[in-house]
Amino acid sequence: MTFAEYAWLIPIFPLIAFVVVGFLGNRLFKNWEGGAPIAIGMTAISLVLSLAVAFEALTTGTGTPFIQSLEWIVVQGGEFAFTFNMGIYIDNLTALMLIVVSFVATLVVIYSLGYMHEEGEKKRRYYAVISLFISVMLGLVLASNFLQMFIFWELVGLCSYLLIGFWNTRPSAASAAKKAFLVTRIGDIMFMIGLFVLFVGFQGNLDFAYIFDNVDAFVGGNELLTFGTLMLFGGAVGKSAQFPLHDWLPDAMEGPTTVSALIHAATMVKAGVYLVARSYPVMVETPDTMLVIAFIGGFTAIFAATMALNNTNIKRVLAYSTISQLGYMFLALGAGGYIFAQQPEFNVGYAAGTFHLMNHAFFKALLFLSAGAVIHAVHTEDMRLMGGLSKKLKITSLVMLIGCLSIAGIPPFSGFWSKDLVLEAAFAGIEYNSLFILLYAFGLITAFMTAFYMFRLWFLTFSGEPRDKHAYEHAHEAPAVMWVPLALLAILAFGSGFAFLFGFESTLVPGLMDFHPHEAGPIDLLTAVFTNVLTYASIAAAVLGIGLAYMMYKKRAIDPARFTSGSVGKTLSNVLLARYGFTKGYDWIGLKVVYGTAKVVDFIDRRLIDGLINGISAGLIRSGNFLRRAQTGFVQSYAAVIVVGVSLIVILLFLVGGVI
Helix, strand or coil: CCHHHHHHHCCHHHHHHHHHHHHCCCCCCCCCHHHHHHHHHHHHHHHHHHHHHHHHHHHHCCCCCEEEEEEEEEECCHHHCEEEEEEEEECHHHHHHHHHHHHHHHHHHHHHHHHCHHHCCHHHHHHHHHHHHHHHHHHHHHECEHHHHHHHHHHHHHHHHHHHCCCCCCHHHHHHHHHHHHHHHHHHHHHHHHHHHHHHHCCCCCEHHHHHHCHHHCCCHHHHHHHHHHHHHHHHHHHCCCCCCCCHHHHHHHCCHHHHHHHHHCCHHHHHHHHHHHCHHHHCCCHHHHHHHHHHHHHHHHHHHHHHCCCCEHHHHHHHHHHHHHHHHHHHHHHHHHHHHHCCCCCHHHHHHHHHHHHHHHHHHHHHHHHHHHHHHHCCCEHHHCCCHHHCCHHHHHHHHHHHHHHHCCCCCHHHHHHHHHHHHHHHHHHCCCHHHHHHHHHHHHHHHHHHHHHHHHHHHHCCCCCCHHHHHHCCCCCHHHHHHHHHHHHHHHHHHHHHHHCHHHHHCCCCCCCCCCCCCHHHHHHHHHCCHHHHHHHHHHHHHHHHHHHHHCCCCCCHHHHCCCHHHHHHHHHHHCHHHHHHHHHHHHHHHHHHHHHHHHHHHHHHHHHHHHHHHHHHHHHHHHHHCCCCCCHHHHHHHHHHHHHHHHHHHHHHCCCC
């Protein structure tokens, strides 16, 4: 017996919590915090089983994925016969995602016990939907084929819609939920098109195991495969909020901060990165797709970082940082795949992307939940109304400092190790394509900006004098049920990066690809890292960013207002606050293009198609009504009609030829 045989139970336990909490009514949970103990208990059980399965896969696995499936849909039709299966697929990537999703989700649900305490009867809906959210994300991770993944992919989108709009009486929350749902649908359509291409190309088989083993058997040529993989990446662009479908994520901050932490660290936006990593054996066969992935990721990283530079909402700054860090992950995966197509021995890009996914989950969950503790204390998200809170929120300020150091890439915090690998992958791509010079520059500049805006956030929130005396006087540290999860995440935000020194790459490579992990020990790896000039370039960028933030927002040696006092600075600041016009652009497209197209289609449907059908129908009805008048029921009338008719026929025959 192995734990993997029972892995199908991992998403079942949170699903049970959803059913029990969601459908058994308020009375049962009146004194149970809306069902929180059940949600916590079931998620914790999934965590324990996930850790057991992951440990087994990472330590005792042979490199061959564990597959367990059953027939779901069987279509028999000669040449068009195909079978869809449903099952689980466990390899090292699955194991990594199980750890990330289940661990972060469990801490978020526990944290929610304190954060959502004042929500009254709405708590039951919250714990029900968040349990479903966790369940479907775990199902997505365990899926054994693309169709099954797509089903869970759509359910993840539904749950995010419900949770972003949790406070549905607020127009802003309702609007944000709809925006997230509709914008991500664009990506979902592309994902679906990609599935159609794979379905046709692999002759009706969408199982991971079959596709990864038979990439060369794709029917349709490299052009069609490139198109299919680009469409798969399109799904990731929508779900992971990459340019140009990025604008929904900052608005998604209208939901509870716990939801933001879960979406940004372990569920929704990580699904896109997971899709690309999972599809890697197929995508590396199309270097053009990998180049597009790298370029979109690198551009999104720097693009999103610029919008965080002057934002004053603590959650939105973190949202922009998520978009930027996801861009790092796609940059690494794209660069790694492009290089792998030229040199199969080099796998640093894949390892860097997945490694950063894991580290980001821990420090981003820490940052969002720390922001939640701040908001819980001062009841505002505006950093201009904060300041001096380190005296009142000592634990929160300390753990958030750890998160800031980690995301900034300061050694030895976890973000340093994976960010360094990302930049190494981008730099290595220069040998094969000069475009990577630009992408490496994007990554390095993003490292500087990330350090700047994260420490701008920390200094504005925790240092200096209070800018809102009333909020400061009533501020208090979060309860233990909130700060204990923060402490655990702080430990991982500091230490998870050390996994690199103990063969992280060797635990992440898919068994279907001929990657070669490092055989060097920790000392050799440390030596390799700290004798590399690229390492010091990234550290210097981070230190400069922190130093600038310190001079501007701690020491006040540089007045931030000087950057916006001139017309150019003010215009640039307004452009950043307006998100480069993307929000208005989305609205314009919605009102003019989508709504305009809908009006044209409505006119064609109602006036032309319906008008033609209704016109024919009206004509027939009028003809019927006219003919109905002749049906009097009097024999005399019918005889008269016959006589008149015969007479007309005789006259007609006489005129045309003269029968008489």
